Amino acid sequence: MPKFTHTQKFTKANIANVPQDKAIIYKIKNKDGENLYTGIAGRGRGQDRLIEHKDIKKERIPEGTRFQYAQVKTKVRAHQIEKTIIKKEQPEHNEQHK
Numbered sequence: 001m002p003k004f005t006h007t008q009k010f011t012k013a014n015i016a017n018v019p020q021d022k023a024i025i026y027k028i029k030n031k032d033g034e035n036l037y038t039g040i041a042g043r044g045r046g047q048d049r050l051i052e053h054k055d056i057k058k059e060r061i062p063e064g065t066r067f068q069y070a071q072v073k074t075k076v077r078a079h080q081i082e083k084t085i086i087k088k089e090q091p092e093h094n095e096q097h098k
Contacts, residue, residue, distance in 0.1 A: 001081065002070035007033065010067050015050045022071040023078045027085070028053055028064040028093075037061050037093040038085045040078035061093055 007029060008014045018024065024046040028037040041049040050067060052059040072078045086094045 001084070002072055004068040004070045007066045007068050010050075010054060010064050012051070012054070014067075015047055015054070018046045018050060018069055019071060020044045020046060022073065023075045024069045024071055025078045025081050025085070026050065026067055026069040027091075028061045029066040029068070030063045031065045033066070035085075035089045035091045036064055037091050038082055038089070039094075040075065040082050042075045042078075 002025070004027065010028065021043065023040065023042050025038065025040050026046070026049070027035045028039075028050075029035055037053065039049060039053070046069065053061050053064065070081075072081065085091075
């Protein structure tokens with residue numbers, strides 16, 4: 001399991017600091033630290049995906065106030081980790097047991 005960053009406020013300024021050179025897996029959390037959504041983004045798409053969850057109504061996680069991410073070498077590996085996290089933590093905005 002990759003090491004996730006410390007939890008950060010879910011702001012555009014913090015999202016802009018997410019590296020773009022590798023695929024990422026990310027968690028969007030509420031103010032109590034509960035994981036609401038776990039997702040992945042391919043290389044060069046991490047910032048875009050997080051902004052979509054913040055700003056685009058269809059993709060939005062309204063209770064999300066914080067986020068974490070971890071870089072992984074490939075999107076395939078990110079999918080494997082995502083599946084494990086969803087099964088273990090059962091975030092309310094993910095389809096369970098992907």
